[in-house]
Amino acid sequence: MKRMIKSNNPYRKILFGKEYETAQLRAAVVLLIPSFLAILVLFILPVVQVVLYSFTNYNLTTGVKDFNGLTNYKFILTDNQFHKALRNTFVFATGKLVIDTSLALIIALMLDARVPFKRYLRGAFFAPVVVPVVASSLIWIWFYDPGIGPFNQILEALSLPKSQWLYHENTALLSILIFSIWKGIGYNIILFLAGLQNIPDSYIQAAEVDGATGWQVLFKIKLPLLRPIISFVVMIGIINTFKVFAEINVMTPKGGPLYSTALMVVYIYEQAFTKGKMGRACAAAIALFIIIFILTMIQNKLDTKKSISLE
């Protein structure tokens, strides 16, 4: 673009060394005002406040709010429970991310195959996504009941050992993980399905004519073309895993047996609402925020290879 367009041309304007169409600029301002306002009020302002509070001893009970420097940060960095919450979060997040993505992909591939009843099957796999978390958590507490719940009943019928599920530190986090996967996998399946159906039949048929086996079609055509979706799913996955809260709060209050189901979000909630230590909760929240940020940055960097697109 030539930079020689004079500034008295009403149809173009130069800003920050680049040339823009005035009409576009005007439209952009108007169209973006609602979003801009929303981001400012709903995100930037609260986050700024959280940052500020994290340097105070803000206490919800007494209303005290005095600056106390890095005390909160020092506390959480030396707090055993914070470390446990951090560890639990990573274990949980890794498990959920890996299973959510790979299992969803496998199921989507299967759903894309030559099978009947597709409508029912898709509906069945997506149904748990639709259910409100609180309702389904309450139901699953019942399922997981060691004495009268159906899960143990089934295990017993299959002559397998019964489990303590939510009540034992070795199985509690796993129980929550299973529930979380059940609840969320439908989302990923639908996304992958859509991506698979986007691949023109012609590609696959051409490959088959050339003598490619099913596996080769899978690895050389389908998966590469799915790359953008896979990375989208992973990115959304990272963000969502760190937000898991409601089900943990309902199924294992107080952080679960030996604090094994306390994730970062649970720790934050506890500090803020059980102990009233809002300042500290904010410091932990900032820590969480930084972690998520770093992770998505890493994911972004790893994703630099250009995807093969259909265009």
Next chain:
Amino acid sequence: MKKVIAVFLVLLIITGIVFAKGAAETTTRPEVVKLQVWYALSGTSGESFKSKAEAFDIARPDIELELTYSGKYADTATKVSAALLSGDAPDVAVMAAGQLYTGGRGDFSMEEFAKDPEFNISDVYPGMLEYGKFDGRLAAVPFGISTQVLYYNKTICNAAGIDLEKNPPKTWEELLTLAKIAVEKGNINKSSDFYGFDTSDGVWLIKSMFSQNGNPVVKKAGDTVVPVFNEASGVEVATFWKKMIDSGIMPAGQHNNAEKKFLAGNLAIIAASSNRISRWQGNTSFELGAIPMPKFSQNALALGGNVMVILSEDQFKKEAGWELVKHMLKEENQTDFALSTGYLPIRKSSQQNPKVQELFISNPLYKIAFEQLDYTWAYLHFSEMGTMDAMFWYALDEIEKAVLSPKAALDKAAASLIKEME
């Protein structure tokens, strides 16, 4: 570009104006004082409270009540803390005892109100009054007070050949023995998940047990509060607790599930709130029985339940709120509330109430809770009492799962508590 900046500045100014606060003040009592009342009572308790409050509303045309059920104790506490911050707090609340009431914010006006002769403070059981105090001073009024009671499944006990009504366990050791027999012989469902004793609230129970062993849990030392639960008397209690797990009568870490187990007929004896009487009676698939709680070396029972707090800062609303409190705590009202719910009457004069006498005869289960009134007790309420409860929860978990020895667990809890108080 300039336009963009201009628009942005205008928005910023608007946002600023919108957040500016304006306060209005009045100096004369308005004709009708409106009170926001939140209550953390559900089921029968909620209905009983609501009907009495509505009666008050009708009888007092100069006071108007807006009643809202605000959820369980924990949810109500969260909401009230948030509301206090934003100035939207209710004027009166019926909520669990905790650091949230007025004492925690330095407002002890309840002390003055309680001097009202109509309130008749000397008629209230002293232990109950302690429950409404914060840092030793009256900050709330006890309302829905309960202690734990020992419920048992008569069907299981009959099958095991033990009669708890004739030979109730007087001490915890005796309870242990009886529970063992129940486990061995009372598994009528042939369940693999069958136990002799459990409690739905371990933290509550262990506080009672501390007191029964002469340990006041915390005590005041000058300006601060120090934990004493990790002294020898406290460690004894924790060691016994572990014994209950090791002997197989109580499952580890399953207190949240205890009530379900009991209702399903897989638990012989349970220590649960007295207010379960109204919920469980007639609704169990087995015959329900109740006996008083056993003791360690002396009789004592920690109080639980809710209190009435006046949160408003407006003078007229405070006075109106006090009128409501007085009404709810009138002997006939409070006794009626207690009788219909399984909560305890807080006034000594209730013993003379003919309804009470009648009920004892027709429903012996209620009598149990009443019999325990004389040795009700509340530990010193202080700013970190909520945190302390959480610490106890973790400590019990660690003791039951043998992660830490009883002494180590209590020491750890004490150290964490001290750290939190800094």
Next chain:
Amino acid sequence: MKKKLHKVNKPVLLVLLLGSLLMIFPFVWVVLSSFKTVADVYAYPPKWLPSSWKFSNYATVFEMIPFARYYVNSIYTSVMQTALQLGISVTAAYALVVLDFPGKKILFSVVRSTMFVPTIVILIPMYLMVSKVHLIDTYAGIILPQIFTAFTIFLLVSFFRSIPHDLYDSAKLDGCGYYRILSHVVIPNASSAISTAMLFSFLGHWKSYTWPLIVTNKQQYRTLPIGMKYLVQESSSEYQVMMAASVMAILPVLIVFMIFEKQLVKSITLTGLKA
């Protein structure tokens, strides 16, 4: 080229059917339980079928809590949130895709980073803000803070990107301003995408729990998820009533999904999903 269904992949079908059973059996359990009696619920060993079919459980739900009111509240707030959210997302996505302006990349990153903020973190500051403008216990207070989700914007961005440029160019040649391009070119061509976004958005708002919980104190403003939680507390030994309430809460969303499901899968084109 037509696909010939000459051979059904039997093993895959079997696995899928089994899998689908795993996914839906909780629903089956819930529906069956909603007709049980109290004794059935606590029976040991656990019973699958009710001993007698108590349809009255459904009526009991309405007696225990103002279920109808909560339902209406949920519908109203979800619809409003979805509508407003769509307004914001469509305009934002359009601007990000079609218009050229300085700071575009920065805006993209800012929008993306809003996804990192878990609700719980900004709960208290949001609450304080909302109360300062006296929107606690109001529909506006429930609706307004939830109208921005980056996910919807990104979804629409990827759709808008797939609209061929010639359509814009010919519209411009016809003398359309950028607003008309939005209303006459983009929206008609992305209608299935927009309805998909609408569906996901509605779903999310129907389930939303944390924010409405903290911003409503009064009963008449509560939404369904919160009402359900209170139902549990009320009826902790009346589990079957809670199951009935769950069925009523889940059913409409399930039906809506079944209707739109085919469209959903067809219309998600994912070119350029990487923002």
